[in-house]
Amino acid sequence: MDREECATCEQLCEHPHIICSAKQQLPNDAAIRDLSELFKLVGDPTRLKILTLLQSHELCVCDIAAALSMGQSAISHQLRLLRGARLVKFRKEGKSAWYALDDEHVLRLILHGLDHVQHD
Secondary structure, three states: OOHHHHOOOOOOOOOHHHHHHHHHHOOOHHHHHHHHHHHHHHOOHHHHHHHHHOOOOOEEHHHHHHHHOOOHHHHHHHHHHHHHOOOEEEEEEOOEEEEEEOOHHHHHHHHHHHHHHHOO
16 A cells, blocks of 8 residues: 555545534634745745844844845845734844844744754
8 A cells, every 4th residue: 555545534434523623723714824925935945044043133134144145135125025924023223224033923933843844
């Protein structure tokens, strides 16, 4: 038996009470759509690197660009997308723009994701 065969039921047998309970836990369509967009946004390697850099440090655009060996323009574009999704926040200090994770939820999202992929 191959893996595909093992992953399916051998007979059709629905369990209405389990289906009902599971459906009650489903978020509404708007929340699912928003979550899908969030995962698409953080699914980009450059944006994930930026979020990971910001997990313990507030950094200016110059520092992020240097750490990732990328141009400031490219980093600014990615930061604009992350800001739009409320994943990062920024503050101006003189001519510098300093970025940090927006809140504790973003930190937990990154840490839990890393924990999951690094788990044996």
